[in-house]
Each structure stands twice: as C-alpha cells, then as structure tokens.
Amino acid sequence: MKYELTIYELGKLLKNIDSKYNISLLSKIKLSGGWMTMTGEISVIDVPTEAILLKGNNIITLKLKNNNENGSEIKITGLKDSKFVIDISATKYKEIKPGMLNLDVIKVNNNQCKLRIDEDMIFTIDTSVDKVIKCL
Numbered sequence: 001m002k003y004e005l006t007i008y009e010l011g012k013l014l015k016n017i018d019s020k021y022n023i024s025l026l027s028k029i030k031l032s033g034g035w036m037t038m039t040g041e042i043s044v045i046d047v048p049t050e051a052i053l054l055k056g057n058n059i060i061t062l063k064l065k066n067n068n069e070n071g072s073e074i075k076i077t078g079l080k081d082s083k084f085v086i087d088i089s090a091t092k093y094k095e096i097k098p099g100m101l102n103l104d105v106i107k108v109n110n111n112q113c114k115l116r117i118d119e120d121m122i123f124t125i126d127t128s129v130d131k132v133i134k135c136l
Contacts, residue, residue: 001133002087007078009136010086010117011047011060016135017115017125018044025064026122027074038074040066042123045073076117087116090129 005013017023027038046061058078065071078084091112095105113132115123125132 001089001129002085003136004083004085006051006083007058007060007076008048008051010076010078010084011044013135014060014062014123015044015047017132018042020127020135021131022126024124025062025074026124028120038064040064040071042074048078084117088129088132089114089116091124
C-alpha cells in the first residue's frame with residue numbers, strides 16, 4: 001500500500017515501529033559507475049517534534065549498526081511542502097525444494113514486511129503489514 005507522508009509523519013511512524021519491532025535497512029545510492037549500499041540494523045535517534053517545519057526540525061536521524069558495532073548516522077531531511085512516497089508490503093520469497101520441479105512459486109511471509117521510501121531506502125520490519133499500518 002502506498003502512502004504520502006510528511007517528514008513529521010514519517011518520523012513518527014519510524015519511531016513507533018522502532019519502539020516495538022526490529023528494523024534493518026538497505027540504502028542504495030546511485031553513482032556514475034554503479035552504486036553504493038549501506039546495510040544494517042537501525043534505531044531511530046531523533047525525529048521532528050512538531051508538524052510545523054522549522055530550521056533543524058525537519059530531520060530524522062537514524063543510527064545504523066553493522067556487526068554489533070556502533071556504526072554511523074543517517075539523516076533524512078524533509079523539504080517544506082513536500083511528502084515522501086512510501087510503500088508498505090509483505091516480504092516475498094521463493095521456496096526451492098530439492099528434487100522437485102516447480103514453477104518458481106512466490107510465497108508471502110506474513111511475519112515480516114518492507115517499508116520502502118522511493119526505491120532507494122528499504123526498511124525490513126519483523127512484523128506483519130497490518131501491525132505497521134496500525135502505527136500510522
């Protein structure tokens with residue numbers, strides 16, 4: 001399901017999800033000759049405190065941990081009068097059974113979902129889509 005959220009709404013959603021469930025992130029940045037990726041478990045450090053955008057009140061700060069190390073901070077900055085397009089969907093996978101011919105049946109994992117911001121940031125959340133939507 002697609003939603004359009006302001007930086008305040010997105011921060012509130014991520015903070016609610018982080019307080020209840022484990023979240024991991026795959027962030028992809030396009031470069032001229034390829035791309036760079038950042039992966040790891042995240043925790044939400046700081047979110048906008050008011051719906052009104054002011055200087056310094058338009059940033060979501062995430063702490064990215066990798067291999068149980070401290071990791072680095074990622075900041076998502078929102079623009080005035082603009083919204084983030086997010087997509088919340090169940091995680092899908094292919095089950096491969098040895099010795100069986102199958103038609104590459106794609107199955108849905110109801111215990112895990114993905115929250116995508118555009119196509120560059122993918123959050124994997126260890127809960128169902130319905131529970132994430134209730135956090136909105």
